[in-house]
Amino acid sequence: MIALVSAQMLGKAYRIPSRKLGEGAKLLHAVSDVSLSIQRGSIFGIVGESGSGKSTLGRLLIRLEKPTSGQLYFAGEDVTAIPRQRLSSQMQMIFQNPYGSFNPKQKIQNALMEVAKVHKIPKAKAMDLAATLIEEARLPESCTQRLPSELSGGQLQRLAIVRALMLNPEFLVADEPVSSLDVSVQAQILNLLLELKHSHSLSVLFISHEMPVVKAVCDEAAVMYLGSIVEMASTSELFSHPSHPYTKALLSAVPSLDPKIKKERIILKGDMPSPLGIPQGCPFAPRCPQAFSLCKTHKPVLTEAAPNHMASCHLVSTDKEVSKT
Amino acid sequence: MGDLLDIRNLAVDFMAHEGIMYALCGVDLTIGKGEIHGLVGESSCGKSTAAKAILGLHNKKRTRIKGEILFEGSDILAMPPREVAKLRGSAISIIFQDPMASLNPLMGIGSQIAEMYRLHENASKRLAREKAAAMLEKVGLTPSELRYKQYPFELSGGMQQRAMIAMAISCSPKLLIADEPTTALDATIQAQILELVKSVSDEMGMSVLLITHNFGIIAELCKRVSVMYAGRVVETGDTQELLASPKHPYTIDLIASIPRLENSSEKLTSIAGSPKALYEPPVGCQYYSRCSRRLDICEKQYPETRDVGAGHKAACHWSHSA
Numbered sequence: 098m099i100a101l102v103s104a105q106m107l108g109k110a111y112r113i114p115s116r117k118l119g120e121g122a123k124l125l126h127a128v129s130d131v132s133l134s135i136q137r138g139s140i141f142g143i144v145g146e147s148g149s150g151k152s153t154l155g156r157l158l159i160r161l162e163k164p165t166s167g168q169l170y171f172a173g174e175d176v177t178a179i180p181r182q183r184l185s186s187q188m189q190m191i192f193q194n195p196y197g198s199f200n201p202k203q204k205i206q207n208a209l210m211e212v213a214k215v216h217k218i219p220k221a222k223a224m225d226l227a228a229t230l231i232e233e234a235r236l237p238e239s240c241t242q243r244l245p246s247e248l249s250g251g252q253l254q255r256l257a258i259v260r261a262l263m264l265n266p267e268f269l270v271a272d273e274p275v276s277s278l279d280v281s282v283q284a285q286i287l288n289l290l291l292e293l294k295h296s297h298s299l300s301v302l303f304i305s306h307e308m309p310v311v312k313a314v315c316d317e318a319a320v321m322y323l324g325s326i327v328e329m330a331s332t333s334e335l336f337s338h339p340s341h342p343y344t345k346a347l348l349s350a351v352p353s354l355d356p357k358i359k360k361e362r363i364i365l366k367g368d369m370p371s372p373l374g375i376p377q378g379c380p381f382a383p384r385c386p387q388a389f390s391l392c393k394t395h396k397p398v399l400t401e402a403a404p405n406h407m408a409s410c411h412l413v414s415t416d417k418e419v420s421k422t
Numbered sequence: 423m424g425d426l427l428d429i430r431n432l433a434v435d436f437m438a439h440e441g442i443m444y445a446l447c448g449v450d451l452t453i454g455k456g457e458i459h460g461l462v463g464e465s466s467c468g469k470s471t472a473a474k475a476i477l478g479l480h481n482k483k484r485t486r487i488k489g490e491i492l493f494e495g496s497d498i499l500a501m502p503p504r505e506v507a508k509l510r511g512s513a514i515s516i517i518f519q520d521p522m523a524s525l526n527p528l529m530g531i532g533s534q535i536a537e538m539y540r541l542h543e544n545a546s547k548r549l550a551r552e553k554a555a556a557m558l559e560k561v562g563l564t565p566s567e568l569r570y571k572q573y574p575f576e577l578s579g580g581m582q583q584r585a586m587i588a589m590a591i592s593c594s595p596k597l598l599i600a601d602e603p604t605t606a607l608d609a610t611i612q613a614q615i616l617e618l619v620k621s622v623s624d625e626m627g628m629s630v631l632l633i634t635h636n637f638g639i640i641a642e643l644c645k646r647v648s649v650m651y652a653g654r655v656v657e658t659g660d661t662q663e664l665l666a667s668p669k670h671p672y673t674i675d676l677i678a679s680i681p682r683l684e685n686s687s688e689k690l691t692s693i694a695g696s697p698k699a700l701y702e703p704p705v706g707c708q709y710y711s712r713c714s715r716r717l718d719i720c721e722k723q724y725p726e727t728r729d730v731g732a733g734h735k736a737a738c739h740w741s742h743s744a
Contacts, residue, residue: 146608249696279464280635284679284692291689306609313681313690336683350613351683352638354665364617365610368578 099173100134101300102158102268107131107167109153113373125372127153129324130167132399135317137267138298140290142315142332144305144347148369150324151304155270158302159188171268186216189261193273195253199245205256206241212263223263230259233296234289251282255289262297270302275310287314308351312336320344323372323380326399330406340402341410342385379411387412425492426596426629427453427476432489434471434480444700445471447653448489450727453597458623458630460644460661462637462676464697468653469633473599475499476631477516478506493597512542515590519602521582525574531585532558532570538592554592561588561618580611584618591622598623601633616643637680641665646733649673652697652708655727659734669736671715707739715740 109128115121128150135141143151156162158169160176169176176184192198199208206227213223231238234255245253254274261269271290275283291314293299305311311318312332319329320343328341339345346363365384370376376383382392391411402408434446446468453459463469474480476491478498491498493514498506518524526534532554539550558566561584574582583603590598600619604612620643623630632644640647640661647664649657649672657670668674678691695712707713707720717739727737736742 146610251696279696280637281464281676281679281693282696284681284690287681287690288692307681308609309681309683312683347609348683350609352616352636352642353684354638354641354677354680354682355684362613362617364613368580368611369608 100170101137101172102302103134103170104158105132105168105170107154107157107164107169109150109157109162110165123373126324126375127372128157128164131324131326132167133319133326133329135268135300135302137300138294139316140294140301140303140314142303142305142311142318143321144308144311144318145321146306146369148323148372149321150372151306151321152272153324154321155190155272155302155304159190159268159270160184161190182216186264187266188268188270189264189266190270190272191254191257191261191274193276195250195257195277196245198257199253201245203244204241205243205245205248209241209256209260209263212260216264218264226263227259230262231256233292234259235285249282250278251285254278254286258286258289258293262293262299265297266299268300268302270304272304273306274303276306283310290314308336308347320347323369323375325380325409326407327381327410328402328406328408329399330403334403334406338403338406340406340408340413341381342387342412343381344408346386379409391415424454425452426455426457426494427451427631428490428492429472429476430490430492432472432475432491433487434468434475435486437484437486438701441701444703445653446475447700447704449650449653449655451648451655451658453629453631454646455596456623456627456629457646458620458632458644460640460647461631461633461650462635462640462647463650464635464676466699467650467697469650470601471653472650473516473601473631473633476597476599477510477514478503511538511595512593513595514597514599515593515595516599516601517583517586517590517603519605521579521586521606522574524586525582527574530571530573531563531577531588532566532572535585535589535592538589542593554588557588557592558585561585561591561622562614563588578611579607580614583607583611583615587615587618587622591626591628594626595628597629597631599631599633602635603632604639605634605636612639619643637665637677649676652704653700654708654737656709656738657734657736659731659736663731663734667731669730669734669741670709670738671713671740672709673736675712675714707737713740717743 108130111125113123113125145151157164209227236255275286303315315332318332318335319326322343328344339348346365349363367384378394379392379397382388397409397411399407399409400414402413429449429451432446432449436443436445449472461469535554535557536550539545539553555566555570558569563569563584604615644661647661648655651672657673668677675693693712706722706724710716710720719739725737725739727735728742730736730741
């Protein structure tokens with residue numbers, strides 16, 4: 098089966114002009130050499146801290162940014178060959194702050210109809226479509242007559258999803274869709290995404306910085322650090338057998354609700370380095386509690402830690418070699 | 423009693439553009455000496471309003487404050503402004519969510535901390551400088567000689583928050599109010615900051631009022647917790663006991679809606695609707711419209727706060743009748 102979205106060695110480097118005279122521009126590697134594939138009807142999670150390049154990756158996959166290296170295929174077709182209009186009807190995006198993604202002076206009804214107008218869908222058909230989607234999102238019909246400021250954050254985020262689905266896309270990028278919402282409302286959005294995955298056989302790239310949220314909705318997940326994927330596996334495998342030290346630290350940093358579960362907390366020292374000065378060797382080495390001499394000189398590559406479980410860590414690859422011999 | 427802070431029936435009304443907004447409608451809260459007390463609730467439930475009231479930071483002209491805030495037995499609300507100003511920073515201090523907005527961008531962080539000693543302890547310039555450097559060392563901003571001279575923009579978010587903590591605890595306050603101290607930070611940095619708050623509290627015997635919307639943080643750090651909803655504390659108790667057997671429907675629903683690492687059920691429970699700002703004097707229980715366990719009486723009469731276990735209180739008709 099062909100994956101819906103497939104990226105091979107995808108990279109994005111931004112040119113940062115120098116502020117000093119006589120010094121050349123620097124390259125900021127926001128995303129480097131990312132390969133992944135997203136199956137139809139599945140939710141793929143990307144976790145990482147701020148500055149790890151997860152949003153840039155999302156924008157690359159939806160062609161909001163042009164990659165500087167690598168290839169990207171959508172349903173087996175090279176995306177550069179797909180015209181913009183068709184591309185935008187097949188992939189859509191929702192953002193963190195729903196109040197920022199709607200025009201504050203425009204009624205919801207008009208915001209939804211604008212999509213239809215651009216893509217030349219007859220108005221009557223679009224109205225019907227909007228009504229069904231609004232019902233599916235469990236929103237009151239009357240909300241179409243309101244302005245964004247009259248709706249709550251949770252309602253508006255559901256409307257953002259409704260608008261994204263107006264063209265019946267196959268692929269949706271959700272960039273931190275619940276980060277600005279309260280916990281009690283957050284669950285409404287997550288459940289809606291899970292339902293849509295089944296009813297519309299929608300594929301979703303779900304970007305988040307919260308491990309429990311990723312665990313709750315995603316089928317597969319990748320952990321990013323400084324622009325690279327450090328670990329990738331099915332969600333159940335990733336959360337039950339994390340093998341990269343960074344994933345382990347991220348998991349241990351999640352405060353547990355059950356006081357009986359006393360975890361060994363791994364406290365990482367310092368901050369993530371700037372992507373302008375990615376350290377030589379493993380990018381995580383300066384903060385890694387298990388780093389050894391090899392890590393400082395050689396960058397590890399993604400290797401199979403277990404079937405369908407990739408990790409880029411010298412500990413994993415050396416373990417493999419030891420067990421082979 | 424050994425209580426450091428005792429808030430009784432605190433009500434705060436704002437004279438807003440749209441009319442009177444009832445932000446707090448009778449909050450009761452006690453914090454013991456050396457206790458880390460969690461205050462949890464959704465946005466706009468009044469958590470930060472309560473924190474500001476403790477410090478007397480509300481604009482007197484546009485706010486109406488009733489009730490009592492007893493700090494070591496004396497009522498902060500009845501004190502002259504000068505006295506309250508003396509308490510601020512020395513006996514009670516606060517750290518906010520966004521450290522960049524709280525630090526002076528034009529001043530080195532070392533000098534900002536030294537200013538605290540000059541102001542509150544009348545320390546000489548040299549002594550203030552030494553003490554500030556020691557404080558930087560204490561919160562892990564090393565090497566302190568380098569950090570002393572750095573400006574806030576030269577530090578990362580986590581380090582800025584460390585600088586804020588250094589400033590807040592510089593005069594050994596008895597109470598530290600931490601208003602969402604880690605919401606703006608990444609998970610791994612959040613763990614560092616929480617560890618710091620805990621160790622500082624243990625070492626100095628300082629009480630902490632930790633305001634957050636994250637129940638996980640409460641579970642790891644706090645001895646006791648209060649849950650707020652629509653301007654009221656609806657449930658208080660020992661963290662372990664409250665998490666194990668929550669009594670107020672709001673607490674029950676809130677805990678159920680949190681995605682966790684441990685359980686693996688497909689569907690999350692969500693609470694229908696969302697909290698609303700109060701522009702009318704509240705009648706009955708504010709959670710009524712979202713509550714799945716509501717009774718007829720809930721709409722008309724606000725339930726009184728009663729003991730539902732050892733040191734565990736809740737305000738709910740349903741749990742009282744059960």
